[in-house]
Amino acid sequence: MTTPAQITIPTEPIGSIPRPHDLIERIAKGDSEDPSLAPLYENAIRDTIERFEATGSPVVTDGEQRKYHNFATYSVHGLPNTAPDGFKIPFSDGHTRRLSRLTRGPFRYRRYADSYLDVAMRYAHVPVKQAVISPSALSLMYPAEKIPDYSRQQFIDDLLREHETEMRRCLKKGAYKVQIDFTEGRLAVKIDPSGHLLNSFIDLNNLALSRFSLEERRRIGVHTCPGNDFDSTHSADVDYAELLPSLFELKAGNFYVALAGERDRRHALRIIRKYRKPDQRVFVGVTAPVDPHIETPEEVRDRVLEASEYIPIEQLGTTDDCGFSPFSDDTSTSRDTAFAKIQARVLGTRLAEKLIGGH
Numbered sequence: 262m263t264t265p266a267q268i269t270i271p272t273e274p275i276g277s278i279p280r281p282h283d284l285i286e287r288i289a290k291g292d293s294e295d296p297s298l299a300p301l302y303e304n305a306i307r308d309t310i311e312r313f314e315a316t317g318s319p320v321v322t323d324g325e326q327r328k329y330h331n332f333a334t335y336s337v338h339g340l341p342n343t344a345p346d347g348f349k350i351p352f353s354d355g356h357t358r359r360l361s362r363l364t365r366g367p368f369r370y371r372r373y374a375d376s377y378l379d380v381a382m383r384y385a386h387v388p389v390k391q392a393v394i395s396p397s398a399l400s401l402m403y404p405a406e407k408i409p410d411y412s413r414q415q416f417i418d419d420l421l422r423e424h425e426t427e428m429r430r431c432l433k434k435g436a437y438k439v440q441i442d443f444t445e446g447r448l449a450v451k452i453d454p455s456g457h458l459l460n461s462f463i464d465l466n467n468l469a470l471s472r473f474s475l476e477e478r479r480r481i482g483v484h485t486c487p488g489n490d491f492d493s494t495h496s497a498d499v500d501y502a503e504l505l506p507s508l509f510e511l512k513a514g515n516f517y518v519a520l521a522g523e524r525d526r527r528h529a530l531r532i533i534r535k536y537r538k539p540d541q542r543v544f545v546g547v548t549a550p551v552d553p554h555i556e557t558p559e560e561v562r563d564r565v566l567e568a569s570e571y572i573p574i575e576q577l578g579t580t581d582d583c584g585f586s587p588f589s590d591d592t593s594t595s596r597d598t599a600f601a602k603i604q605a606r607v608l609g610t611r612l613a614e615k616l617i618g619g620h
């Protein structure tokens with residue numbers, strides 16, 4: 262008698278966890294890099310990883326506790342050749358966030374994300390993934406009016422080299438996955454419905470991804486979402502039909518696609534089924550950080566079963582729709598709620614595995 266092969270559906274977080282209140286208050290008072298904050302950061306990371314592991318999550322992150330002030334500008338925060346009045350991201354509740362603007366060349370990162378990995382791996386007992394910002398997001402730092410003696414092409418060359426360096430450092434240090442945050446993909450369609458901006462982003466990111474081998478790309482993923490800040494989004498009204506066909510042109514092995522918060526999940530799943538490449542695994546969002554309701558494991562299970570009607574089980578994974586606080590001062594979701602949702606994701610994915618695998 263043969264026993265059927267056990268089916269495993271991988272489940273991974275996106276990245277951020279709300280920071281502890283004492284840390285947020287101290288950062289608000291002054292310099293986020295003040296050395297006296299080191300013990301607070303260290304405690305926040307240790308506590309995050311402990312609580313992450315307690316949920317049963319087979320892969321964890323450091324909760325981006327040290328990514329000040331957000332997922333997009335951590336690598337350039339504090340650079341002397343930047344100004345705060347860069348690209349503006351408008352959210353659906355009326356508030357905005359801004360990227361920084363490059364004022365002169367050359368462009369260099371101030372820090373690489375593998376420095377976060379160093380600390381996280383000291384505490385973690387399970388694999389750690391690391392999120393990095395996409396070249397396309399940082400490309401928005403170059404101003405429209407151009408910088409004298411530093412062309413856009415020189416900037417792009419420097420940007421791609423810095424991004425590749427960051428990716429390689431994370432891969433080399435043993436990141437389980439390196440996830441490129443590409444939230445501006447869906448936003449690009451909203452800004453430019455012709456699709457030109459989106460395609461330029463895809464081309465730029467593919468220039469970077471082409472520098473990696475097929476084997477490396479199996480550990481590389483891309484995250485897409487409609488944004489998440491103060492329980493508000495920036496591009497949820499953009500139809501996935503305008504984004505996903507281009508998204509799957511990216512030369513990455515894994516895609517982390519927000520789905521739980523979509524108005525019509527089956528519409529999105531039909532597009533995924535049509536455009537996903539055979540060697541691309543799709544991690545579908547089964548919990549929605551913008552929604553205060555804590556999903557039950559049964560709700561998550563049903564979402565996995567629904568997705569399995571469209572995506573072959575060996576190419577399916579689950580994730581959260583987004584990080585729980587991509588911007589470090591976002592207190593709209595509590596740490597307790599974030600971990601409860603993560604636990605539901607883990608338990609619900611296991612329930613679906615049992616049903617599909619018959620064990």
Ligand SMILES: [Zn+2]
Pocket residue numbers: 275444484485486487488489582583584
């Ligand atoms: Zn996101």
